[in-house]
Amino acid sequence: MTSTTTSPLSGTEPLKSVATRTGGSTRRRIRKDLLRSRVAAWSAVLVIGAFGMAPVYWLLVTALSPTDQAFQFPPKLIPTEITFHNFSALAENDQLLKYLVNSMIVATITAVLSVVVATYMGYSFSKFRYRGRRSLMHLVLASQMFPQALLLVTLYTVFSSFGLLNTYTALVLSFTTFTMPLCVWMLKGIFDTIPDALLEAASIDGASRWRTLHSIVAPLAAPGMIAAGLFAFVRGWNDFIFALTLADKEKQTLPPGLVSTYIGEFQTAWPELMAASLVVSIPVVVAFMFLQRYLVGGMTAGSVKS
Amino acid sequence: MSTAAPPEPAARPRARHGGRLSNGAFALLLTAPGLALFAAIIVYPLVSALFTGFFKQDLRLPGREFVGLENFTYWLDGDFLTILKQTLVFTVGATIVPFVIGFALALALNTGLKGSGFLRGLFLFPWVIPGVVVSFLWMWIFNANYGVLNGILMDTGIIDESVTWLGQPGTAMLAVIITKTWASFPWMMVMLLAGLQTVPKELHEAASMDGAGAVRRFVAVTWPQVRGVASIVLLLEFIWNFQHFDTIYVLTGGGPAGATETFATAVYQSAFKGFDLGRATALGGLWMLLLLVLVAVYLRITERKGDAR
Numbered sequence: 001m002t003s004t005t006t007s008p009l010s011g012t013e014p015l016k017s018v019a020t021r022t023g024g025s026t027r028r029r030i031r032k033d034l035l036r037s038r039v040a041a042w043s044a045v046l047v048i049g050a051f052g053m054a055p056v057y058w059l060l061v062t063a064l065s066p067t068d069q070a071f072q073f074p075p076k077l078i079p080t081e082i083t084f085h086n087f088s089a090l091a092e093n094d095q096l097l098k099y100l101v102n103s104m105i106v107a108t109i110t111a112v113l114s115v116v117v118a119t120y121m122g123y124s125f126s127k128f129r130y131r132g133r134r135s136l137m138h139l140v141l142a143s144q145m146f147p148q149a150l151l152l153v154t155l156y157t158v159f160s161s162f163g164l165l166n167t168y169t170a171l172v173l174s175f176t177t178f179t180m181p182l183c184v185w186m187l188k189g190i191f192d193t194i195p196d197a198l199l200e201a202a203s204i205d206g207a208s209r210w211r212t213l214h215s216i217v218a219p220l221a222a223p224g225m226i227a228a229g230l231f232a233f234v235r236g237w238n239d240f241i242f243a244l245t246l247a248d249k250e251k252q253t254l255p256p257g258l259v260s261t262y263i264g265e266f267q268t269a270w271p272e273l274m275a276a277s278l279v280v281s282i283p284v285v286v287a288f289m290f291l292q293r294y295l296v297g298g299m300t301a302g303s304v305k306s
Numbered sequence: 307m308s309t310a311a312p313p314e315p316a317a318r319p320r321a322r323h324g325g326r327l328s329n330g331a332f333a334l335l336l337t338a339p340g341l342a343l344f345a346a347i348i349v350y351p352l353v354s355a356l357f358t359g360f361f362k363q364d365l366r367l368p369g370r371e372f373v374g375l376e377n378f379t380y381w382l383d384g385d386f387l388t389i390l391k392q393t394l395v396f397t398v399g400a401t402i403v404p405f406v407i408g409f410a411l412a413l414a415l416n417t418g419l420k421g422s423g424f425l426r427g428l429f430l431f432p433w434v435i436p437g438v439v440v441s442f443l444w445m446w447i448f449n450a451n452y453g454v455l456n457g458i459l460m461d462t463g464i465i466d467e468s469v470t471w472l473g474q475p476g477t478a479m480l481a482v483i484i485t486k487t488w489a490s491f492p493w494m495m496v497m498l499l500a501g502l503q504t505v506p507k508e509l510h511e512a513a514s515m516d517g518a519g520a521v522r523r524f525v526a527v528t529w530p531q532v533r534g535v536a537s538i539v540l541l542l543e544f545i546w547n548f549q550h551f552d553t554i555y556v557l558t559g560g561g562p563a564g565a566t567e568t569f570a571t572a573v574y575q576s577a578f579k580g581f582d583l584g585r586a587t588a589l590g591g592l593w594m595l596l597l598l599v600l601v602a603v604y605l606r607i608t609e610r611k612g613d614a615r
Binding site for chain 2: 071072073281
């Protein structure tokens, strides 16, 4: 997908050619049309930009505000005083550091498990034709749409009967319920782009099917596997409901950890919470920067092409 | 794996006899770890949930007692319609509003503005940050005592005194929908922009030459080309919102006075606050039934588009 294609109305060259072919009135009309669409486009960008960016601005401002400034009413839209105290306070909070470590561990294991399992499954869906394949694919696709809150209720009883509550295992397995289907679909798409002829050539050269998959296909699909892994990591990192319910303070991850730390019964420490929120977002934003290409491609590939 | 067996094309479905697995069996073997996981953590819990709805069972205690349809009638005679209505209000609102915003933005960026690539990346920010952070941020913006929204609205004279946006039934649902809208319009923008970019430029040029105005060009040229993407985007977002939990739970917890209670929060509350597993799964079963219809529609549409090859 190209991002900066210019439409014919905005370039000058098509205009000129139009002008030489047709009369002046058409040229005037098209120029007026162009001006109008420019104005409309910029107004939309500005209005939606304000809606989209103002909250992000406010997140930053609050995170950098000393407490007394944050609790002023009406709030100062342009801060007069800036402090990094809210960030340094985070580093001193041992419980938050524990949540952070838990998040890292659980999201990483989730990503690795999802990608390994999904690589085999996606490869099978992409390169083989067999009975029941379509039903399995539909099952995987549909499972992304099962209500998580209901799944959670029964996973809780299952984990409880196996004594797995408050373990990393419970969190990893429950995160896998939504990361694995996603990875299967992403990786199937990646394998679809690898030509069958390559596999046939490998087979003619005497490579077994396992060897073909592990030494020829997997290296080619590696960028896609990394992208799928990052996706799974981000989804695991962001999960709230499973981590909130299946683990206690010892094993909980950051999102529910932030709720129990900051959303108090009486007064919430908003500047610190905003600073913590920024810190939680960092890995996601960084992963996203690496992912952007795959992300837009992956999201749109299936649904745009028909 | 036997090395003596003659090579065969891996991509061809051809059953073989002898020392090696047939391709079909090999393919199934590849899916085995995934299927095992799938059966254990998705299929089994969901199937058992459907049965639990017929029992009286405490979340914390072992043992249960068969009560037939009692749990279902509890909801159907009680809050079911209210919850359904509120779920639909949230779902429709949080689908349509970001769709309109995302579409407007996609159309604007598609006119070839300077730096539209950069803008697209910037606009994705709200969608990228974690859902819980989104909820915290808007909770702070909506804060009744110190919130920036009340500050701005009072400064500009639109309201006279602070509004407790999240604390009163009249505005809580609106606030939740605005929050979810903020988090999801960027995704819709990206998808629709991708759809728009498949529209051949020549079509627009030709229509414009023939004297078609902006509205006419949109209806006759743009819309038919993006209709497919638009329907998938709307349906997916509808399905996701129908079971959305995080934003509502953090912002209002289903309150005030149950005004933002949806299936997701009601199932959660009855299981983990009321400890009534039977009632929770009974409501969950009714909810699943409604979702299945939506998912079937979705599969139909993607199938027709050849997405699931």
